[in-house]
Amino acid sequence: MPRPIQTALTRAVAHGTADRTLTRVRAQSDKLNGQLATGFRVQQPSDDPAGYARAKDLGRLQDRLTQYNRGIDAAQLWTDRTQTELDALAELFTGAYESGLRAANGVLDGEALARDVESARRETIARLNTTSGGEYLFAGNQTATAPIDAAGAVAPADFSGVRQREVAPGITLDINTVGALEVDGASAPDRLQALADAIRSGDQTAMRDALGSVQAGIDHYGRLGGQSGSVSRQLASARSANEAQDMVVGEHRAAIEEIDLAEVLSANQRQQTALEAALRATATSVQTSILNYLQ
DSSP: OOOHHHHHHHHHHHHHHHHHHHHHHHHHHHHHHHHHHHHHHHHSSGGOHHHHHHHHHHHHHHHHHHHHHHHHHHHHHHHHHHHHHHHHHHHHHHHHHHHHHHHTOOSSSHHHHHHHHHHHHHHHHHHHHEETTTTTTTTTOTTSSOBBTTTBOOOOOOOOOOOEEEEEEEEEEESSOOOSSETTEHHHHHHHHHHHHEEEEEEEEHHHHHHHHHHHHHHOOOOOOHHHHHHHHHOOOOOHHHHHHHHHHHHHHHHHHHHHHHHHHHHHHHHHHHHHHHHHHHHHHHHHHHHHHHO
């Protein structure tokens, strides 16, 4: 005997409700399981449109901070090498000064002392033509040009250009050392050659003047070394500041993107219970529909 229409409709509604509940609970359970698997709450715009956009902005800021720090690391290598060369130049001039004093006092053979000074002159030329990453340290912006020629003269180019590095948004530092090529208006190698010539000549006046210029060179390279060391410290401070900012930004980003493990585990347990209930409800609905059909 056919069942009333109302009974059929009731069964259909009950069965549809059970199916929809099961689908919804399964979707939520799958979402929570996905979060547990990846550790992330927000992975695509649909998860949280505003949170997703904010996390992307923070991610781009972290990328910029990383880029700044790469530039700082390269600049640090440059300034460290500059510091090494300036210290070496100060030592070369100090050694030449001591040789000049010994010559002035008549302690040793003048020719041997002159040769010592000329050896320091040759090394000074090499130091002033030092490169880092294929670029000349003391050539200003003309980093492809050797600033000192084989004769010890300053090459015909403008080596006064300043190289700048952006270390943070809107903050730049001058990383190169300008003025290392000359001492008291003459090329550094020429100052040492003048001392060597004075030692050979035995001219006390010429030797006194040359020693004064070499002493000026010692002071000059000491000052430049101090300036380079200051830049190096500023670079290190900028890197530390960027790292601190990156940590703060990373924490904010994680708060948006990452899950609260305890919270998700609890929610997942609740969803498992709800899923089991939905499965039982669906099974009961299907079983009732079959029995009613058979009656």
